[in-house]
Amino acid sequence: MDKKIKILHLEDSLNDAELIHSFIESSSIAHDYYLAENEKDYLTFLESEKIDIILSDFHLPDYDGNEAMKVAQEKYPDIPFIFVSGTMGEDAAIYSVLNGAKDYVLKDNLKRLAPAIKRAMKELDLESMRKQADEALIVSEISYRRLFEAAKDGILILDAETGMIKDVNPFLIQLLGYSKEQFINKAIWEIGFFKDIVANKEKFFELQQNEFVRYEDLPLKTSNGQKINVEFVSNVYLVNNHKVIQCNIRDITRRKKAENALLANNSRLDLAMQVANMAWWEVDVITGIVTFGKRKAEMLGYPPEQFKNYKDFMAIVHPDDVGKTMSAMHDLINGLFDKYEAEYRVLTKSGEYKWFYDIGSVIKKDSKGKPLIVTGLVIDVSQRKHNEEALLASKEYLDKIINTVASPIFVKDTEHKMCLVNDAYCSLVNQRTEDCIGNTGFEHFPKEQVDVFIARDLEVFNTGKESVSEELFTDGWGKVRTIITKKTLYTDNTGNKYLVGVINDITNRKLDELKIIKAMENALESDRLKTAFLSNVSHEIRTPMNAIIGYLDVLTGEEIPGYPKDEIVRIIKSSSSQLLKLINDIIDFSRIEAGAATPKMQSAELSKIITTVYNMFKIPAHKKMLDFQMQISQPCKNIKIITDEPKLRQVLINLVSNAIKFTETGSVQFGCSYNNGKENELLFYVKDTGIGIDEEEHNFVFERFSQSSSIEIAKYGGTGLGLSISKAFVELLGGRIWVESVPGIGSSFNFTLPVGDVKGLNLAAKNADEGRKHLNWKGKTILIAEDNNLNFQLFASILQITGVRILRATNGQDAINKLKEHPEIVLILMDIRMPVMNGLEATRQIRLFDKTIPIIAQTAYAEVEDREKALKAGCNDYQVKPISKELLFESIESFIK
Numbered sequence: 038m039d040k041k042i043k044i045l046h047l048e049d050s051l052n053d054a055e056l057i058h059s060f061i062e063s064s065s066i067a068h069d070y071y072l073a074e075n076e077k078d079y080l081t082f083l084e085s086e087k088i089d090i091i092l093s094d095f096h097l098p099d100y101d102g103n104e105a106m107k108v109a110q111e112k113y114p115d116i117p118f119i120f121v122s123g124t125m126g127e128d129a130a131i132y133s134v135l136n137g138a139k140d141y142v143l144k145d146n147l148k149r150l151a152p153a154i155k156r157a158m159k160e161l162d163l164e165s166m167r168k169q170a171d172e173a174l175i176v177s178e179i180s181y182r183r184l185f186e187a188a189k190d191g192i193l194i195l196d197a198e199t200g201m202i203k204d205v206n207p208f209l210i211q212l213l214g215y216s217k218e219q220f221i222n223k224a225i226w227e228i229g230f231f232k233d234i235v236a237n238k239e240k241f242f243e244l245q246q247n248e249f250v251r252y253e254d255l256p257l258k259t260s261n262g263q264k265i266n267v268e269f270v271s272n273v274y275l276v277n278n279h280k281v282i283q284c285n286i287r288d289i290t291r292r293k294k295a296e297n298a299l300l301a302n303n304s305r306l307d308l309a310m311q312v313a314n315m316a317w318w319e320v321d322v323i324t325g326i327v328t329f330g331k332r333k334a335e336m337l338g339y340p341p342e343q344f345k346n347y348k349d350f351m352a353i354v355h356p357d358d359v360g361k362t363m364s365a366m367h368d369l370i371n372g373l374f375d376k377y378e379a380e381y382r383v384l385t386k387s388g389e390y391k392w393f394y395d396i397g398s399v400i401k402k403d404s405k406g407k408p409l410i411v412t413g414l415v416i417d418v419s420q421r422k423h424n425e426e427a428l429l430a431s432k433e434y435l436d437k438i439i440n441t442v443a444s445p446i447f448v449k450d451t452e453h454k455m456c457l458v459n460d461a462y463c464s465l466v467n468q469r470t471e472d473c474i475g476n477t478g479f480e481h482f483p484k485e486q487v488d489v490f491i492a493r494d495l496e497v498f499n500t501g502k503e504s505v506s507e508e509l510f511t512d513g514w515g516k517v518r519t520i521i522t523k524k525t526l527y528t529d530n531t532g533n534k535y536l537v538g539v540i541n542d543i544t545n546r547k548l549d550e551l552k553i554i555k556a557m558e559n560a561l562e563s564d565r566l567k568t569a570f571l572s573n574v575s576h577e578i579r580t581p582m583n584a585i586i587g588y589l590d591v592l593t594g595e596e597i598p599g600y601p602k603d604e605i606v607r608i609i610k611s612s613s614s615q616l617l618k619l620i621n622d623i624i625d626f627s628r629i630e631a632g633a634a635t636p637k638m639q640s641a642e643l644s645k646i647i648t649t650v651y652n653m654f655k656i657p658a659h660k661k662m663l664d665f666q667m668q669i670s671q672p673c674k675n676i677k678i679i680t681d682e683p684k685l686r687q688v689l690i691n692l693v694s695n696a697i698k699f700t701e702t703g704s705v706q707f708g709c710s711y712n713n714g715k716e717n718e719l720l721f722y723v724k725d726t727g728i729g730i731d732e733e734e735h736n737f738v739f740e741r742f743s744q745s746s747s748i749e750i751a752k753y754g755g756t757g758l759g760l761s762i763s764k765a766f767v768e769l770l771g772g773r774i775w776v777e778s779v780p781g782i783g784s785s786f787n788f789t790l791p792v793g794d795v796k797g798l799n800l801a802a803k804n805a806d807e808g809r810k811h812l813n814w815k816g817k818t819i820l821i822a823e824d825n826n827l828n829f830q831l832f833a834s835i836l837q838i839t840g841v842r843i844l845r846a847t848n849g850q851d852a853i854n855k856l857k858e859h860p861e862i863v864l865i866l867m868d869i870r871m872p873v874m875n876g877l878e879a880t881r882q883i884r885l886f887d888k889t890i891p892i893i894a895q896t897a898y899a900e901v902e903d904r905e906k907a908l909k910a911g912c913n914d915y916q917v918k919p920i921s922k923e924l925l926f927e928s929i930e931s932f933i934k
């Protein structure tokens with residue numbers, strides 16, 4: 038007894054009380070001791086203290102022990118009451134115990150007191166425990182009953198021996214729709230709704246023996262024929278030593294429906310995922326363990342167990358994609374993003390890569406917010422990728438095509454902003470693609486051009502009709518070009534309108550057109566001039582020829598009075614000179630045309646040249662009563678110049694003869710001076726007071742075959758060659774020529790010439806002359822292929838001086854034969870036009886057996902084509918007829934040295 042108990046002692050004798058208390062003290066009972074000497078104290082302590090046990094004397098002067106017990110039992114029936122008395126008789130003791138006293142102890146046997154107190158207290162404990170147990174049982178029975186009544190599962194209680202239904206709860210009654218009477222005292226196998234399931238005896242015996250049976254899903258029929266699904270669980274247990282079976286029947290119809298619905302949903306989801314080529318997955322962040330929806334493995338062709346860990350999966354991701362995929366996952370796990378997104382290739386079982394789009398997020402975190410589980414969806418996007426790649430490839434292909442197109446191409450939106458430009462457009466506007474895109478570029482064009490662009494754009498956008506227009510376009514370098522722009526409307530599948538433009542730059546075509554027109558005009562002009570020239574030439578030839586022939590007749594016949602012989606000879610002579618001049622002009626002109634009029638620069642005395650020309654025209658000028666003068670300014674009177682003397686002389690002759698020809702009265706003056714005092718340049722002039730030339734014809738008169746349009750000119754005759762030859766010669770000699778003239782007043786033809794390096798050239802000229810003197814080709818043989826006798830003789834006489842031996846062939850075939858017969862031949866002069874076989878053919882054939890022998894072709898002047906043909910045929914050089922002695926020597930010498 039550990040608990041400290043409160044002992045109330047009713048005793049009128051203090052001595053006895055002390056003695057009794059001492060016995061309690063000496064025991065091991067922990068206690069508080071309350072002594073009541075009379076009824077009043079007794080009742081007070083009983084009320085005020087929570088007394089555990091009462092000890093009482095039997096006889097008290099004013100009170101009675103039995104009375105005290107009665108009072109205590111009425112108010113506190115559980116407090117044990119023990120009589121401690123010296124006077125108590127046996128009957129009284131038995132009576133008191135029958136009345137409820139726990140015990141009695143005689144004062145002369147007080148050693149019993151402590152055990153009596155202890156026993157009483159123990160019994161009290163036991164009693165209170167039993168009471169508690171009884172109360173608990175009642176409570177549990179009530180609870181059980183309530184549960185039984187209120188349960189939302191059906192409950193059947195069976196007698197385990199007989200199988201009879203002993204109880205059924207309201208829920209089952211309501212669930213199945215049968216009355217309680219229809220259940221009670223029926224054997225379970227008698228009841229129809231359990232038929233064929235637990236309702237047969239065998240099944241019941243199984244249940245009896247196993248003491249437990251469970252059916253997850255039993256289909257039952259209710260009284261109104263409705264089907265329900267139940268879960269059936271039964272347990273066997275003892276009730277008051279009697280075995281009962283409790284069957285719990287749970288209606289799972291709704292759960293079943295929900296499960297079916299879930300199943301249906303899941304299979305729908307599976308189907309949807311299958312259709313969408315999708316699968317779900319889950320990764321345990323801590324362990325790396327992955328769980329894949331079966332679709333994912335299926336999509337890749339592997340068994341699902343192949344992928345246990347995230348790393349297993351990463352092993353089949355394309356090496357180039359592993360990095361970005363893993364870093365996307367890390368970013369999610371480290372909280373940088375709340376979504377994981379990656380696109381990667383995966384090696385399928387069949388060995389090809391498939392593209393996947395993967396998206397996921399954290400679905401479970403620990404208490405600190407650290408991700409535990411990541412889940413997501415993966416979608417097979419191979420087809421999309423394939424389409425994208427195909428699109429990209431076709432875009433690249435298209436880009437390549439449009440960038441290869443030489444015509445500039447652009448696409449604009451309705452705000453005139455560029456959406457696409459090709460390389461040709463960029464180079465036209467001198468801008469990069471990225472600078473063009475998104476801009477109108479209008480700021481680079483003059484306003485009037487922009488207005489035209491906008492008007493044309495709007496026309497196409499508004500009418501939808503194609504527009505083709507010629508426009509001016511300032512390119513990226515500021516050059517104004519003429520372009521033809523074709524603009525077409527394009528509407529995409531979302532209804533957006535675009536304008537597709539293709540530019541055709543026709544600037545060069547335009548220029549070419551102008552050139553062609555000009556060339557045509559020139560050709561027509563040239564044709565016209567040539568026709569005029571020919572009629573002039575024939576007129577110029579016929580006139581002196583008539584004179585010559587006519588006067589020769591006179592000369593050979595009888596002398597006619599009035600036609601003195603001298604005069605006739607003079608006329609013939611002058612007519613011949615006219616013819617000669619004409620022929621010379623034509624030859625000069627031909628040489629110029631053929632590019633063969635190369636100047637031979639030598640030193641020449643200026644005054645000598647001018648004086649010679651003066652002397653030539655002195656008489657004709659005087660005959661026309663003209664004041665004819667030559668003027669050489671003092672500083673350049675005695676100078677020598679480096680020039681081609683015959684050509685300079687020719688120029689002066691042409692100009693002076695024109696001046697005299699076109700001047701009826703007045704003067705003709707010619708001469709020269711330093712040009713503006715510069716000692717390195719001379720200014721020549723031929724001034725007259727003749728008919729003059731219209732200003733617009735000042736340049737024209739220098740063109741070949743050209744003559745002034747003035748009617749007067751016709752009477753002067755001429756071929757229109759003189760001035761063009763003069764111009765060509767002056768330019769060849771390094772100067773320029775121009776005319777200043779006023780019709781009716783007179784003209785001044787002027788030209789400049791460089792003085793030249795007199796010292797150096799004199800020396801070179803001297804050396805050249807000396808060199809020529811020493812030309813000595815004695816012992817060498819050359820072959821001249823020339824059908825024309827006169828020409829051959831000319832060659833022979835020119836070459837005679839060199840001592841060379843000359844053989845002649847009269848046609849190409851003859852030349853080949855001669856070359857074969859005479860191996861000593863060191864060079865061939867080959868005429869191109871010859872009978873039997875021409876020079877070109879002969880050269881070609883010679884080249885078949887002799888590749889080295891130098892062959893110099895002689896081509897007709899001005900026939901440029903012939904020269905080229907000659908070189909092509911295998912000739913080493915060519916000479917233009919009429920042959921120039923110097924050039925011929927030079928050429929031969931360069932080969933046979």
Ligand code: ADP
Nearest residue numbers: 695696699729738744745755756757758759760
């Ligand atoms: P032509 O043989 O016809 O004189 P030119 O070439 O020498 O050929 O001259 C061309 C034309 O230039 C002449 O026909 C004439 O119309 C004009 N011309 C040349 N010199 C003079 C001049 N001193 N005064 C007026 N007209 C001239």
